[in-house]
Amino acid sequence: MAVYTEVLDTELAAFLGEYNLGRLLAYKGIAEGVENSNFFVHAEAGFFILTLYEKRVALGDLPYFLGLMEHLAGHGLVCPQPVKTRSGALLGQLAGKPAAVVTFLEGVSSRHPTVSQCAALGEALAKLHQAGADFAGHRRNALSLDAWPSLNAQAGKDSESVQAGLAAFIDKELAFLDARWPKDLPQGVIHADLFPDNVLFLGDRMSGLIDFYFACNDFLAYDLAVCLNAWCFEPDFSYNITKGRALMTAYESTRQLSPDEAAALPILARGAALRFALTRLVDWLNVPPGALVKPKDPLDYVKRLRFHQKIADAHELGLPR
Amino acid sequence: MAVYTEVLDTELAAFLGEYNLGRLLAYKGIAEGVENSNFFVHAEAGFFILTLYEKRVALGDLPYFLGLMEHLAGHGLVCPQPVKTRSGALLGQLAGKPAAVVTFLEGVSSRHPTVSQCAALGEALAKLHQAGADFAGHRRNALSLDAWPSLNAQAGKDSESVQAGLAAFIDKELAFLDARWPKDLPQGVIHADLFPDNVLFLGDRMSGLIDFYFACNDFLAYDLAVCLNAWCFEPDFSYNITKGRALMTAYESTRQLSPDEAAALPILARGAALRFALTRLVDWLNVPPGALVKPKDPLDYVKRLRFHQKIADAHELGLPR
Numbered sequence: 001m002a003v004y005t006e007v008l009d010t011e012l013a014a015f016l017g018e019y020n021l022g023r024l025l026a027y028k029g030i031a032e033g034v035e036n037s038n039f040f041v042h043a044e045a046g047f048f049i050l051t052l053y054e055k056r057v058a059l060g061d062l063p064y065f066l067g068l069m070e071h072l073a074g075h076g077l078v079c080p081q082p083v084k085t086r087s088g089a090l091l092g093q094l095a096g097k098p099a100a101v102v103t104f105l106e107g108v109s110s111r112h113p114t115v116s117q118c119a120a121l122g123e124a125l126a127k128l129h130q131a132g133a134d135f136a137g138h139r140r141n142a143l144s145l146d147a148w149p150s151l152n153a154q155a156g157k158d159s160e161s162v163q164a165g166l167a168a169f170i171d172k173e174l175a176f177l178d179a180r181w182p183k184d185l186p187q188g189v190i191h192a193d194l195f196p197d198n199v200l201f202l203g204d205r206m207s208g209l210i211d212f213y214f215a216c217n218d219f220l221a222y223d224l225a226v227c228l229n230a231w232c233f234e235p236d237f238s239y240n241i242t243k244g245r246a247l248m249t250a251y252e253s254t255r256q257l258s259p260d261e262a263a264a265l266p267i268l269a270r271g272a273a274l275r276f277a278l279t280r281l282v283d284w285l286n287v288p289p290g291a292l293v294k295p296k297d298p299l300d301y302v303k304r305l306r307f308h309q310k311i312a313d314a315h316e317l318g319l320p321r
Numbered sequence: 322m323a324v325y326t327e328v329l330d331t332e333l334a335a336f337l338g339e340y341n342l343g344r345l346l347a348y349k350g351i352a353e354g355v356e357n358s359n360f361f362v363h364a365e366a367g368f369f370i371l372t373l374y375e376k377r378v379a380l381g382d383l384p385y386f387l388g389l390m391e392h393l394a395g396h397g398l399v400c401p402q403p404v405k406t407r408s409g410a411l412l413g414q415l416a417g418k419p420a421a422v423v424t425f426l427e428g429v430s431s432r433h434p435t436v437s438q439c440a441a442l443g444e445a446l447a448k449l450h451q452a453g454a455d456f457a458g459h460r461r462n463a464l465s466l467d468a469w470p471s472l473n474a475q476a477g478k479d480s481e482s483v484q485a486g487l488a489a490f491i492d493k494e495l496a497f498l499d500a501r502w503p504k505d506l507p508q509g510v511i512h513a514d515l516f517p518d519n520v521l522f523l524g525d526r527m528s529g530l531i532d533f534y535f536a537c538n539d540f541l542a543y544d545l546a547v548c549l550n551a552w553c554f555e556p557d558f559s560y561n562i563t564k565g566r567a568l569m570t571a572y573e574s575t576r577q578l579s580p581d582e583a584a585a586l587p588i589l590a591r592g593a594a595l596r597f598a599l600t601r602l603v604d605w606l607n608v609p610p611g612a613l614v615k616p617k618d619p620l621d622y623v624k625r626l627r628f629h630q631k632i633a634d635a636h637e638l639g640l641p642r
Binding site: 111 | 324329330331333334344345346347348349350351352353361363425426427428429430431432433521523524
């Protein structure tokens with residue numbers, strides 16, 4: 001819930017003067033996104049999203065994110081298309097912050113994705129992986145295996161206040177994953193945060209992928225594991241194998257998993273669950289007093305992790321034979 | 322900065338099913354408004370604002386506000402037009418809250434209104450007063466003279482923590498206004514909160530009046546006094562008589578003030594300044610710890626009040642002779 005930076009009408013009109021978008025007709029701050037300030041902008045040329053990048057986003061990463069969206073849109077993926085200024089820049093400066101304008105996409109995020117929506121997501125994910133194959137940029141995954149011990153150290157013994165035994169549980173899982181994490185799977189551009197809030201639908205038709213600000217280069221199958229965790233568990237944290245099968249069948253209709261990827265999927269799903277458990281845990285233990293944004297419960301991802309610890313192979317997650 | 326109530330995609334689609342607006346295409350929570358939760362909604366029929374009324378708005382007042390907007394829009398005033406359900410209702414229920422859909426207006430609020438914008442506002446205000454003349458609803462002004470002593474009592478001696486001598490200053494002003502407040506001026510529907518944020522412009526052309534949730538029946542000239550205070554002071558709290566003259570000249574080109582109204586204007590301006598000083602003072606002294614919304618400085622309106630205490634007649638505010 002966030003507009004951290006106020007933008008004056010006159011400032012915005014001057015900023016938009018650098019673009020070929022015509023006159024400013026309306027703008028409203030958007031109450032979502034916890035990393036950046038977002039505005040809905042109507043100009044004569046159409047509808048756009050203006051993002052002001054706040055301090056949690058590394059300035060050096062912005063060309064990767066914006067360049068990636070441009071690359072993907074150019075390869076037919078429906079995602080926000082960065083709009084260039086007359087002089088060809090993707091990034092400008094507004095109210096003292098780096099700022100970019102992207103196209104507005106129609107569609108609505110699904111809070112409780114249906115089986116058909118899981119299938120649509122699987123197909124879109126595979127197309128994203130294919131479209132990213134010849135993207136020149138590179139950004140390492142700053143929230144993968146090598147980052148988890150320091151997140152765990154940040155939480156420290158306070159984890160025990162969230163659930164008794166949690167600290168030891170995480171320590172043990174970290175050791176397990178460190179020993180078994182795959183080293184040689186197909187890599188490429190991954191979204192890394194393709195939760196239902198970041199996928200737009202018109203009915204069961206996928207109408208856009210958004211929020212590429214965790215995108216990076218990593219194992220493609222890890223991205224699939226993130227999606228299985230985010231899309232295929234029910235509100236009671238039971239795993240819905242029908243959704244998993246729909247998602248992976250649709251994925252494989254566009255991009256077939258290699259035998260190594262299929263074999264690694266259960267451990268990737270454990271890692272993907274631990275990654276979100278850890279970042280949520282750190283946020284949970286560091287809520288500023290009186291904050292309006294309620295942090296997400298880290299235990300939701302601990303429950304997913306406990307499920308995956310009992311999984312022996314990817315078919316139990318719905319991978320088609 | 323506010324979306325207090327979360328609305329699920331499926332809930333919203335079901336709610337909109339009661340209206341003739343076609344399919345839901347997109348919606349975003351809007352980060353403005355401190356009283357209610359607002360959403361920008363795109364449906365096949367066009368662009369709309371969905372408002373969920375939170376507990377600060379009295380349910381019994383909603384038919385007045387919505388009926389007034391409908392009445393004014395029907396009389397040619399550009400304001401949000403409430404959209405009716407198929408069964409003719411202006412008010413529905415969504416996520417457990419009373420909810421209404423109104424048309425979306427193009428335009429941008431001016432942070433630093435120009436002289437031309439002050440003139441446009443004056444004309445719009447007079448048209449609002451004329452258009453409201455035959456509106457059947459009635460709502461007393463809950464924040465006028467009789468409410469100020471209890472607001473002052475809520476602030477109490479804590480006023481002194483804001484500025485030394487403030488409590489006595491307010492007590493004295495209350496006694497003065499109580500003795501001199503006019504009793505017999507032309508009454509009608511007033512907006513009562515027509516600050517620059519509630520007026521939309523495309524350039525210098527007024528494109529809409531919004532936020533009628535303080536509207537009530539009171540002296541028409543009091544509404545003009547609220548506007549003079551909100552539009553004609555510069556950031557250093559000096560009064561800009563050029564703006565005051567432009568505003569009132571434009572107002573009088575549509576609706577002439579009576580001699581009594583003109584004579585009462587300085588005291589109405591003092592009352593209008595005290596009203597906002599008091600509500601801001603109460604909010605200022607009751608900020609929840611860690612709140613994201615910074616309260617507005619009550620002293621901004623104390624400064625306006627001190628200016629008006631030295632004014633003998635309305636010509637010093639720019640009223641044309």
